Amino acid sequence: MTQQTERICILGGGFGGLYTALRLSQLPWESPQKPEIVLVDQSDRFLFSPLLYELLTGELQTWEIAPPFEELLEGTGIRFYQAVVSGIDIDQKRVYLQDGPEIPYDRLVLALGGETPLDMVPGATSYAHPFRSITDAYRLEERLRVLEESDAEKIRVAIVGAGYSGVELACKLADRLGERGRFRLIEISDQILRTSPEFNREAAKKALEAKGVFLDLETKVESIAADTISLEYKNQVDTIPVDLVIWTVGVRVAPVVRSLPFKQNQRGQISTTPTLQVLDHPEIFALGDLADCLDAEGQQIPATAQAAFQQADYAAWNIWASLTNRPLLPFRYQQLGEMMALGTDNATLTGLGIKLDGSLAYVARRLAYLYRMPTLDHQLKVGFNWLVRPIIDTLSQ
DSSP, X not given: OOOOOOEEEEEOOSHHHHHXXXXXXXXXXXXXXOOEEEEEESSXXXXXXXXXXXXXXXXXXXXXXXXXXXXXXXXXXXXXXXXOEEEEETTTTEEEETXXXXXXXXXXXXXXXXXXXXXXXXXXXXXXXXXXXXXXXXXXXXXXXXXHHSOOSOEEEEEEOOSHHHHHHHHHHHHHXXXXXXXXXXXXXXSSSTTSOHHXXXXXXXXXXXXXXXXXXXXXXXXXXXXXXXXXXXXXXXXXXXXXXEEXXXXXXXXXXXXXXXOBOTTOOXXXXXXXXXXXXXXXXXXXXXXEOBOTTSXXXXXXXXXXXXXXXXXXXXXXXXXXXXXXXXXXXXXXXXXXXXXXXXXXEXXXXXXXXXXXXXXXXXXXXXXHSSOHXXXXXXXXXXXXXHHHHHHTX
């Protein structure tokens, strides 16, 4: 009797899911042991999300930061389905896809990421723009183009949330709109970038001030309408005219994950062991935004691209180990610092004993992200383009 091939099903093609799949395909399987690897994502493209802001300023093109899965998975043996996950049966070990086949699995990886919750204040669902996916970026681009082509003297933009996403968007859009832009950055707490190193926070404050971005700290959004936003500050509500509202606050776990009978925290994230396995379900691994994970040292893992990128290596190794009777490794998170774009030729970064801001940090950030692109082939294409494009631009002037 021939032994049936094991199947690993990975749900979500972000940093956690795609990088786990690629790593699994590279591990030293013995021929009869090599499992079938299936990757499912609702988009046809991977998104290198930390560079999404650069689409709005035209610094980068879609193909550079959002290559098709088909291209990235070529020659890997990984099977890809573009589909929405409609259900997971953990007893029967099956995944159900909307308009797609049922996928039985031996190992399951949950890496579906999170969604931006827009139902936190009245009007946000109808009038606020989230900024998480490539579709969000296209919609925002379309709205910006309409505003830029209008004869309005000023374009008034309100950005809700002064975390990384809000600050990076404010700086990039201020550079794009220039003198026409009027920006408010709205934050419910008493400072921007609460979890950021002091050096990065100060660099960001300086950049926002230089670009004329107005900070509304300790301010709550009451409601959003077609052309106004109502803000509450010290128990007083002001309604302000606005042309565009961008919402960057909060992460919500997908309903298909929330409905699973696993131990979850208040935010719906799934509790895992340090080996990234779901409690009481060693055949299921969870990583990225939807996992509530303490590493081997007991430190809480942040919901960042950097963390998901590191978890992918361990998830792949541990799945391989679990199928080849080897010991599993507890995840050890390495805080490599943080990088943030503060406009079209400015960034800040701290980490590994280095503190940089300005154009040198901008170049360093680009190179660090180039190194983390998913495949060598894509790194080479993008790297070549980054080197050659400025030369072509200079010659064509």
